Amino acid sequence: MNNIIHATIEGMHCGSCENKIRSALVSLEQISEASVSAKNGSAEIHTDTDINDDTVRDAITSAGDYRVTGLQRTASESTKPSPSTTHHTTTADTPPESLYPLILIVGFIAGVTLLVAWSTGNWRVEPMMRHFMAGFFIVFSFFKLLDPPGFVSAYRGYDLLARKSAAWAWAYPYVELMLGVMYLMAWMPMVTNIITLTLMLIGAIGVLKALLDKRAIRCACLGTALNLPMTKVTLVEDLTMALMAIVMLGLMMN
Numbered sequence: 340m341n342n343i344i345h346a347t348i349e350g351m352h353c354g355s356c357e358n359k360i361r362s363a364l365v366s367l368e369q370i371s372e373a374s375v376s377a378k379n380g381s382a383e384i385h386t387d388t389d390i391n392d393d394t395v396r397d398a399i400t401s402a403g404d405y406r407v408t409g410l411q412r413t414a415s416e417s418t419k420p421s422p423s424t425t426h427h428t429t430t431a432d433t434p435p436e437s438l439y440p441l442i443l444i445v446g447f448i449a450g451v452t453l454l455v456a457w458s459t460g461n462w463r464v465e466p467m468m469r470h471f472m473a474g475f476f477i478v479f480s481f482f483k484l485l486d487p488p489g490f491v492s493a494y495r496g497y498d499l500l501a502r503k504s505a506a507w508a509w510a511y512p513y514v515e516l517m518l519g520v521m522y523l524m525a526w527m528p529m530v531t532n533i534i535t536l537t538l539m540l541i542g543a544i545g546v547l548k549a550l551l552d553k554r555a556i557r558c559a560c561l562g563t564a565l566n567l568p569m570t571k572v573t574l575v576e577d578l579t580m581a582l583m584a585i586v587m588l589g590l591m592m593n
Contacts (some may be wrong), residue, residue, distance in 0.1 A: 344384040344395060347409035351377035355488060356403065358563075362492040363402040366505060367394065372496065438572055440565045445576075448474040465590050468583050469522050472535070475580065476519030482562040483512035489563035496559075497549040499541055512562075514538070529591060532584040539581035546574045 351357065357375040360382060364373040369390040375382045384395065396407045452471040456462050483490045491508040495501045501508035514534075521531040550571065558567040560576065567573075 342386045342389070343413045344382075344386065344390075345409075345411040345413070346382040346384060346395065346399065346407055348375075348380055348382060348399060348405050349408055350403070350405040351375075351380060353377055354563075356405070358486075358489045358492040359402040360399055360405065362488065362495060362505070363398045364395070365492070365495050365502070367398055369394075438567065438570065441561060441567055441572065441576075444478060444561070445475070448478060465587060468587055469525060469528075472580065472583060473519050473522035476515045476522065478519075479560060480512045480515035480519060482564050483515070483559070484562070486563045487512065490559050493559035493563060498545045498559075499548075528587065532588045532591075536581050536584040536588070539577045539584065543574055543577035543581065546577060550574065 348360065351360070354377065357377050361373045361375045364370050364375075364382070364384055367390065369386050369388045370384055371387045372385040373382060374384075382399070392410050395410060399405055399407050448471060451474055452467055455470050456467050461467075487509065490512065491501075491505065494508045494511065495505065498508070501511070518531060518535060521527060558570075558573045560573060561567055
């Protein structure tokens, strides 16, 4: 049995308020998902286990100058949130969901990688993969850093490490940026690829779990500037980067 708590909240004004409140709510282990709307002055909170009202109120008020004016509980036979309760519902401030931006960005990174290979005449697999991964991490960290609080809120909705540690969620864009620079400079390639392999596999597990649970959540791979749905494409993205790290490790050992 999945419980749903409907909270009425005063003091929200924008998307940043939504992100702060949602981040505070999902940091509680009893809460599996939360949808927050500044426009409606409300939140819909999904819990896997029992949680008392005071804990919910404290979490919301700890996020800022907000006041909970009402809490109502309902029960659902399914753990799958309905479309109206998922946090990526399109509003006037949220762009519509589309995988096109992700495909376009990855295409541009691949194109630049090919141009570098053509201009240098170096078509070896190792430098091409290294340049692609450098571009991938640098560009993706840029989008995450456009709205760090929003990224943290979305990322903690499905990543295994981020759900346990908010500090890790805040640090992750900088870790990606560091990996991009390390790939670009070919600095400590063995360490770089081991870190990448580990992070991508952990990320893939979190994405796979979200997909198996059929939770309609927002993909945080490009932050909040672009509204990307969590689909199998996200899983393929993580596994592809993990595979590339494995290939590069194999090339270094030969």
